[in-house]
Amino acid sequence: MVEYQLPKLRVAGSNPVARSILFGWPPPSAQAGRSGAACIPGQGMRITRVAPGSDAERAGIRIGDELLAVDGRTLEDAIDLTFALAWMHEREAVFELSRGGEPFSVTLPAAGPGELGFEVREAPVRTCGNSCVFCFVDQLPRGLRTSLYVKDEDYRLSFSYGNYITLTNLSDADYERIASQRLSPLYVSVHATDDAVRREMLGNEDAPPILESLRRLDHARIGVHAQAVLCPGINDGAVLEQTLSDLFALGELILSVAVVPVGLTAHRQTLTRIEAVSATAAGGALDTIERWQKRFLAEGRDRTVYAADELYLRARKALPPYDDYGDFPQLENGVGLLRSFEFDLNKRAGLLGDRLDPPLAVTVVTARLAEAFLADAIDRALGGVHGLTCRVVASDNSLLGPTITVAGLLSGADMVGALKRAPESDAFLLPAAAFNDDGVTLDGMDLSEIADGAGRENVVATHDIVRSVLDLTGGAVPDAATTNRAASDNTTRGREPRGRIPSEEGR
Ligand code: SF4
Numbered sequence: 001m002v003e004y005q006l007p008k009l010r011v012a013g014s015n016p017v018a019r020s021i022l023f024g025w026p027p028p029s030a031q032a033g034r035s036g037a038a039c040i041p042g043q044g045m046r047i048t049r050v051a052p053g054s055d056a057e058r059a060g061i062r063i064g065d066e067l068l069a070v071d072g073r074t075l076e077d078a079i080d081l082t083f084a085l086a087w088m089h090e091r092e093a094v095f096e097l098s099r100g101g102e103p104f105s106v107t108l109p110a111a112g113p114g115e116l117g118f119e120v121r122e123a124p125v126r127t128c129g130n131s132c133v134f135c136f137v138d139q140l141p142r143g144l145r146t147s148l149y150v151k152d153e154d155y156r157l158s159f160s161y162g163n164y165i166t167l168t169n170l171s172d173a174d175y176e177r178i179a180s181q182r183l184s185p186l187y188v189s190v191h192a193t194d195d196a197v198r199r200e201m202l203g204n205e206d207a208p209p210i211l212e213s214l215r216r217l218d219h220a221r222i223g224v225h226a227q228a229v230l231c232p233g234i235n236d237g238a239v240l241e242q243t244l245s246d247l248f249a250l251g252e253l254i255l256s257v258a259v260v261p262v263g264l265t266a267h268r269q270t271l272t273r274i275e276a277v278s279a280t281a282a283g284g285a286l287d288t289i290e291r292w293q294k295r296f297l298a299e300g301r302d303r304t305v306y307a308a309d310e311l312y313l314r315a316r317k318a319l320p321p322y323d324d325y326g327d328f329p330q331l332e333n334g335v336g337l338l339r340s341f342e343f344d345l346n347k348r349a350g351l352l353g354d355r356l357d358p359p360l361a362v363t364v365v366t367a368r369l370a371e372a373f374l375a376d377a378i379d380r381a382l383g384g385v386h387g388l389t390c391r392v393v394a395s396d397n398s399l400l401g402p403t404i405t406v407a408g409l410l411s412g413a414d415m416v417g418a419l420k421r422a423p424e425s426d427a428f429l430l431p432a433a434a435f436n437d438d439g440v441t442l443d444g445m446d447l448s449e450i451a452d453g454a455g456r457e458n459v460v461a462t463h464d465i466v467r468s469v470l471d472l473t474g475g476a477v478p479d480a481a482t483t484n485r486a487a488s489d490n491t492t493r494g495r496e497p498r499g500r501i502p503s504e505e506g507r
Contacts, residue, residue, distance in 0.1 A: 044068040044098065045075060045120040054117020059106040061097065067120055068103070069096040077123035079156055079181065085116075128153030129169055131203030133272040134229055139265040141399065145444055159183040162332060164227055167213040168204055179220035185255055186217065190226045192235040193246035201234060211246060218253040225329055227258040230285055230311075232275040240285060244292045244305055256329035259289055260308040266401025276403060282315035302326045308334040310406070313369055334406070338370060341463070342377045348466040349381040356387035360473055363422040364392045364429045364465065365415055369405035378465065388469065393422045399443055408433035412445025412453075419454030427458035427472050435461050 044066035050057050069075055070084035071093045084093070096105045108116060128151045132138075137151050155174060157163040164187045170178075177183070190210055192198045199207045217224055228243055230236055235243070240259070247254045261277035268274075275281075286307055293303040303324060312319045322343050325336035366374050371394035378390050395418040397404040399411035408431060410418075415430055422428060430450070439446050439461075451459035462468040 045077070045081070045123065047097075047118050048121050049119040051117035055108050055115070056117040059095075059108055061095075061106060061118055062099070064099070066098045067095065067118075068098060070094070072096075077156055078160060079183065081120070083181065123156070125150060125152045125157065126154040126169060127151050128166065129204065130166060130207070133201055133203060133234075134231055134262045134264075134274060136263055136265070138271060139263075139268045139400075141265075141267050144442060145440075148442070155183065155186060158186045158188075162187050162225075164189045166202060166207065167210065167217075168202065168207045170213070175216055175220070178217070178222060182220075183222065185223035185225055187225045187227070188214070188217075189229070190214075190243060190247065190257075191228050192239050193243045194235075194239055197235055197239050201229075201231065211250075214250060214253060218250060222253075223255045224253055225256045225258075226254055227260060227330070227333060229262050230259055230277055230281070231262045232277055232281040234274070236281060236285055240288050244288065247305075248292065248295060254304065257305045258308060258330035258333045258335050259285055259305070259311065260333055260335075261310050261314065264401075264403050266403070277311070277314055279315050282311045283317065286311055286315055286317060306330055306335045309336065309338045310334060310369060313373070319373075338373050338377075341374075342381075345377055345381045345465060348464070349385070351466055352382070352385050352388065352469060354384070354386060356385060356469075356473060359387035359389070360427070360469060361389040361423075361425045362391075362427045362429055362465075362469065362472075363419075363425040364390060365407075365410075365418045365422070366392060366394050366431060367405050367407040367410050368394050368396060370407060382465070389425075390465070391423060391425070393418050407431035409442065410434045411443040412441035412450050413443055415441070415450050416445075416453040419450070419456045419459065422456075427460060427468070428454075428456050429465060429468055430459065430461045432461045432463040 047061060047063055047065045047067060050061055050063055067075060067081075070081070071087065073080070073084060075081050075084060087093070092107050092109050094105050094107050096103065098104070130151075130153070135151070137149055140148060152163060153165050153169055154163065155165055155170060155178060158165045159178075166189045178186070190198075191201050193210055195207070195209050198210055199205055214224060226247060228235060228240065230240070244257065247257055261282065262274060264274060264276055277285075289305050289307045292305045296302065296304040303326065306325065306329075309319060319339055322336075322339045325339060328336045328340055331337060331340060364374065364378065371392060375392040378392065382388055382390050395410055395414045396402055397410060398414055398417070400409060410431065411434075415434065419428055428451075430447070434441050435447070441450075445453070447459060447461050451457065458472065460468050460472075
């Protein structure tokens with residue numbers, strides 16, 4: 001379910017084209033094909049909550065009603081409603097609904113985002129027709145919650161939440177809508193611009209030519225954040241070189257490209273055999289990426305092509321400096337995450353002062369990949385704070401296997417084990433990224449179940465160590481506290497977050 005507050009969508013982010021929606025662009029006249037379409041009961045969005053005392057309640061809207069249109073424009077999904085709310089800012093609008101198949105309408109006064117007082121159910125998610133050789137969903141063990149097995153491929157989620165799509169299920173009408181509503185940027189899994197290689201990777205002989213699909217978006221002035229899931233022997237080497245060359249030639253359409261290593265779990269015995277990204281393969285990809293970064297810079301653009309942190313760690317190469325990541329366009333794809341964490345930690349460490357009194361010992365739980373980096377960064381940033389002892393405990397991934405080493409994919413059971421092994425501490429900090437918006441891990445455990453399972457108190461899910469320490473010591477906390485609550489910070493909203501429970505990314 002989605003409560004229609006504009007800031008919950010990516011449109012409220014930093015992209016000026018997307019942000020224009022907030023100010024009513026494009027104008028209603030640009031919504032060709034949507035205005036005046038039939039409002040058919042049964043095809044609207046179901047109202048799932050009406051806030052007591054709200055304008056919606058006063059107007060007579062009830063739970064179970066169907067929202068069909070606003071000011072004569074039919075609504076298909078969250079994006080349409082976002083546009084509708086943008087049009088009605090500072091003036092009233094007519095909402096067309098149905099109840100038990102009977103249409104009716106109400107007029108609601110001007111309202112800001114989230115002020116109308118109702119929630120509606122999201123439109124059904126479109127799923128993919130691919131069978132990617134590296135699909136992470138196919139590599140999950142059985143018995144996890146059902147939402148983890150959904151193979152979404154929905155341009156609306158790409159626009160709203162940054163989910164990666166392959167552009168393999170778009171109709172002409174979809175492209176027209178993307179163009180007319182300027183749904184930009186979109187997040188596109190390119191993998192390879194060689195169509196034969198790409199079709200093999202997608203397991204889809206009918207996948208349309210990727211460069212043609214991208215040019216259609218370019219024609220509509222849609223920006224694209226692209227990614228390539230690196231599969232050794234398939235799309236590395238000369239194929240990666242060609243891919244980056246083709247994306248470079250597309251010019252301003254391509255806002256960024258992330259190259260991320262394929263993630264291989266312990267549950268792929270019956271799937272296509274894929275090599276893991278070795279240190280040599282990671283080093284080779286980094287050489288290619290860094291060469292293309294120079295080409296982009298030479299054109300007066302930013303680096304544009306970025307490698308996931310994991311590639312540097314696997315290749316045992318130093319991460320690029322913080323400034324090299326620009327505005328961190330692929331952070332949720334694991335690109336620049338460690339430098340961003342380090343930067344924030346250093347910036348905020350001063351909030352703790354020189355001394356904690358009374359002293360505090362905390363244990364930070366993470367996965368193997370970032371263990372050394374994290375321990376080093378914490379030591380450098382917080383080592384001088386007298387009275388603060390901060391230790392790092394890393395866990396293997398027993399749910400997905402030893403090759404999955406990112407903190408965001410740790411299971412609750414893994415964290416229970418790590419907490420049991422951890423030294424005595426006043427508090428225990430778990431990675432917020434391992435929890436979804438409902439505050440549960442891949443294996444369905446919440447924070448209190450993990451704390452109880454380990455017999456530990458003061459267990460916190462956070463991505464902000466300084467804020468958590470301040471919270472625990474009763475210090476001045478700049479933002480909301482995080483202790484013992486669901487890990488809703490550091491997450492995308494309303495969907496399984498990409499950075500943690502990937503499907504399309506294959507990691
Ligand atoms: S990786 Fe994405 S596009 Fe490919 S099969 Fe899985 S869900 Fe579908």
